[in-house]
Amino acid sequence: MRTIKTVTVVGANGTMGCNVSAIFASFGNAKVYMVSRNIEDAKAAVEKAAKSVRATAITANLIPADYSLLSKCVAESDLIFESVAENFETKAEVTRKIAENIREKTVICSGTSGLSITSLAQQLPEELRGCYLGVHMFNPPYYMTLCEVIPTEYSDKALLNDIKDYLAEVLLRTVVEVADVPAFLGNRIGFQFINQAMQLAQDKAERGGIDYVDAIFGPFSGRAMYPLVTSDFVGLDVHKAIVDNVYFNTEDKARDSFVFPEFARRLVSEGRLGRKSAKGGLYRREKTEDGKSRILVYDIMTDGYREQTEYxxxxxxxxxxxxxxxxxxxxxxxxxxxxxxxxxxxxxxxxxxxxxxxxxxxxxxxxxxxxxxxxxxxxxxxxxxxxxxxxxxxxxxxxxxxxxxxxxxxxxxxxxxxxxxxxxxxxxxxxxxxxxx
Amino acid sequence: MSKVYIIGGAQTDFERNWTKEGKNVMALLKEIIADGFKGAGINEETVTSLNEENRVACFVGNFIAEKYIEQGHLGALLTEANSCFNGVPSARYEAACASSSAALDAAITKIQNDDYDLAIVVGFELMKTVDSKTGSDFLGMAAYYEAEAKEIAFPFPRLFGRLADELLSKYDVDEKRFMDALASIAVINYENAKRNPLSQTRKWFMNFQQASARATDTNPLVGGRLAASDCSQITDGAVMVVLASEKFLKENNIEDKPFVKGYGHRVAPMLFDKKIAEAKNSDYVLPWTRQAVLDAYHRSGLTVDDIDVFETHDCFTSSEYAAISAFGITAAGDEYKAVEDGTISFTGSKPVNPSGGLIGCGHPVGASGARMFLDLYKQVSGTAGDYQIKDARNGMMLNIGGSATTSYVFIVGR
Structure with missing residues (x-):
């Protein structure tokens, strides 16, 4: 099996970049350069990463870095994991930059949750494209072991198999090789279900909308988290990006089920993105007068927040x-x-x-x-x-x-x-x- | 005395939290009964027809369901989970964390005596119903509660921390070497658990750096010199083991099943202070545990040389440490050598806890004895999957209750 001693994670201050760094540094016992916007963010990310795998000891493997050090980190690494913002141009630019200083045979992975791996691979000079793969982990990776691996037509088969073995046997991931299609496999299925729940909420707005639909798909329907709570948790902007990507870039037979509903579009445009926004999203957490917190739900009919209904x-x-x-x-x-x-x-x-x-x-x-x-x-x-x-x-x-x-x-x-x-x-x-x- | 065969059984996934799943004891029992029957190749009809001639009985091991789930009369409770148990003799057995070994002991005796031809042993504990402090207080009842646990936060980590102190003071072993051996014991158990698809910690991270750096944010001290990495974790779980007589095997054309070769059962003074005072004159820090092992060797006619695999009660790293010499793998005082030279590791000559043990596999207290027994069955029948020890013919287990007060030892082989 391929030995991965040194890894550079680009965009390590982001949630996924940080958590993925911890997976490489713990199970992989790799030295990980955590390249972040600035060195302070990188240092904070080191601490967060160690906590995410409940192991202070891995701090020794985590090296904070900023973009001025990128070329040096890349030149030293056996594997680069790009985890910058989910935007094609941003990722393309970082990928081209990585290519400038890379050693031969270094593996380059993108953590994108659904952008075209082939198009990203094409940002690289031809001789480097064989080493490029999509490696999509789920949040939080310490608890969610899924790792979708997405090769392209350029991918070196032996390298692909090596990396799959490494991810499964060393990093203890559940490795699934999937085609380079928008949203890959997990999000294609998961967000179709969630988006249909969202469409149903719009359709049944008069019956209560969001909490009405979540009550229909409670834990008894085979899930730990309600579907629209899940959307609120990952962020409506992320949800929108995923379903738009499928809607606009595929001929999916269920294409209509990926249409992001109007009310949700409005919430996104107003910056009401979910749990990460103070303004709330589908749900909003509020402090009550006695210092406790309560969770209100967005009412599509009134465009306001109200107490949840006990259906x-x-x-x-x-x-x-x-x-x-x-x-x-x-x-x-x-x-x-x-x-x-x-x-x-x-x-x-x-x-x-x-x-x-x-x-x-x-x-x-x-x-x-x-x-x-x-x-x-x-x-x-x-x-x-x-x-x-x-x-x-x-x-x-x-x-x-x-x-x-x-x-x-x-x-x-x-x-x-x-x-x-x-x-x-x-x-x-x-x-x-x-x-x- | 008739031979007692093990025909199979099942274990629930110790990673699961049944309270989070919103499920009660009935869901747990129904599941282990369905899976255990399947694992043993029997069904409801087997039980019903044997019961017509009073040839089957149930033995339930559980420590303290009265506290965790406010339920007693656990032998009879099986009838609610499956009506095939209506009319079947059944009772609950209790010996703290060795409860399901007490149930196994009773079941084995009944088959040996030709009283019954089939004995269904179920060990279980639901522990995630309460917070850790409350649960720890319940577990304190496995010690002499008034003297050792009442109004004391986390009494058992303290007691096994004291066991670590005793090991250090009794034997002339370098402190760092000793503490590193304890850390290595934890790491081996976590590593082994990775191969066990039913273990609690199979996705968790642990390495020597983490286990040996105690008193950190992520590895706080929990009892004296012992840190979180030295502890097993409580969990929810159930295990079924099905025992049968030779007659049952013949009637059902079952061949080549492992059987019980020997047992040991001893009880030490309950108070930890008395235990230690009494041990002053012994080479062993836990002389009654050692004696239970010797009893099992004697009854089976086997020695440590014949044992290919061990499952031990590593509720804390210090208890596994003491078990190494109790098993006879090393002389008393030399335990660290078997850790350092790899003797007890998965590929070593005397592998201990290929399942991950309590530290790696998880510790639903009333189920742990039956879990070890089932793991010995899997090892000697060659059905342990990824954690199979090659060519295992004989296995020994040690299940303890309280602060090594009750010691139960079984040898299973073929």
Whole structure:
């Protein structure tokens, strides 16, 4: 296996750059140059990085640096990890700069969450393109082990395999090789689901909108975090960038599901980006008079924030009670038979999630299992094959899908081919279906 | 006495936090029963039909569910998780962190005596229901509570910190060398846990620099000279082990299963001070633990030379350190040598805790004894996957309760 002794992370003061530096310095025991905007930011990032893996001892491996030192750091490194702002021109410029001082055979990785790796590789002189890869980790990488690896047509095959081995065996990542398509695999699937939840919030604004939709997709639907809370957590700007990228740069059969809804566009333009903005986003945290904090929700109808509604959907209550007792099959049976609008929305969304994920898995992940790996270890959602198995505790998935989804929908994704390729999941659905506490 | 075979079992993923998942003890029991049956190749019908002739019984190991989940009568509780247990004899066994070993001991005895042909042992503990300080107070009840734990924050780290002090003062070992050996024990357990797909810490980072730098922000001292890296972590979990008689194996055409070769069970004075005072005249810092090991060797007719793999109770690095000589891997006082020269590492001649042990695999107290036993089964039946020790024929486990008060030892082999 390739030895990676020295790494330069460019953009190490950013959240991902910082956390990824810690992964190289801890599991990889590599010397990591943390190149940041200025040396103060870099020093602060060193401390944050050590905390992110709960190991002060790795501080010895983390070297703060600024851009004036970039060429020296690059010249010394076995691997460069570019983690600057998610903007093509910014990344292209940094990539060209890296190329100026690089040693032969040094690996160059971009941490982009969905920009074209091929176009970024083309910023390099031809002789360096073989060493260029997308290496996309998920936040926080200490807890989310997913690492999408994206080669291009230029990539050196031996180098690709070496790096995949290194990421899996040394850095303990769950490595999934995916095609160079917008948003890659995890975000393509995850943000389709989240964006559809966002579209549904707009559609159901009169019923309550955002918190109404999150209540439909609670922990009982196979995820640790509500979908719109997730969008708020990663930031509406990031969410928008991901879905716009898919919408404008692909011919996805579900292209419409990537349209960022109008109300959310407005929030982004007003700088209401989510948890990272003081102004809030889909939710807003507020201090109350007694010093405690409460979380208000954005109301699409009034364009203001209000107390969250305690929705009491019968199907959700029953599913929670079953899951609490470990009766997963009864919970799924409830979801399949409840005729309320909310239960049907939830059920249909989960079935479509399985179909779309497995389609993407075959198309962009090269295996029926790729979507399971990305959704379990990058999102902590019940992965599609495992969720399919949960449905199968009630009756055959093929039959369920044909009963609940339109024939046109199934045809569009060549459902018969998907079903013919289904294999047992490596993941256990039971841990992902959670009861609200 | 009839032979007691192990036909299989299962372990829940010790990484999981069942409280965060919003699940109760019923969900835990249902899951371990389903998985344990599958692992042992039995089903509800097996239990129901054997029970018609009173040939099956259940043995539940748990330390203190009354506190963590406000539930007692745990033997009977299995009937709520699966009605196939209706009418099946079942009771709960308790010996602090050695509770499921007490359950195993009872189960083994019943099969040996030809009372039953199938014995289902379930060890479990749900511990993430309370904060760490409250949980630590509950665990204090494994010591003599009034004298050693009442109104004391984190009593057990203190007691095992004192064990470390005793080891240092009893043997003429350089302090740094001793502390580095403890750090290495932690690192070996974390490394081993990386190969175990059910371990609590398989994604966690630990190395020698981190483990040996104590009293830092990320590795604070928790009891005397011991730091966080020297401690196992509590977790939620359940384990099932299914034992069977020769008759059951023949009836079901099951062949070539590991069996129980010997056991040892001793109880030392409960108060740590008395334990240490009594040990003054012994070469061993924990003479009754050593005696339980000797009893198991004697009953099995085996010696340390015959044992290919060990699972020990590393609730703290100091307890694994003391176990090294108790097993007979080294002479008393020479434990650090087996750490330094790699004897106890995964590829060493006497590997200890290939599972990751309590430090790496996690410590749901009432499940830990059964977990070690199941791991010995996996090792000697060649089904341990990535953490398989090559050609393991015999394995020994040591499960302790309290401050090394109860010592339970089992030898499993083929």
């Amino acid at each position: 009491d959907f019968a199907f959700a209550g029953k599913m929670n009670a079953f899951i609490k007792n470990g009766e997963y099959s009864s919970a799924i049976a409830e979801l399949l038979t409840d005729v309320s609008a909310e239960a049907r929305l939830c059920c249909e969304a989960l079935l479509k999630y399985i179909v779309y994920s497995l389609r993407c898995s075959l198309d962009f992940g090269g295996s029926i299992h790729a979507a399971d790996d990305v959704m379990a270890t990058g999102y902590n959602w019940c992965p599609p094959l495992a969720m399919l198995e949960a449905f199968e505790t009630v009756k055959g998935f093929k039959q369920i899908a044909k009963e609940k989804l339109a024939a046109e929908y199934l045809e569009r994704y060549d459902f018969e081919e998907i079903i013919s390729k289904v294999e047992p999941s490596k993941y256990d659905y039971r841990r992902y279906f959670r009861a609200s506490r």
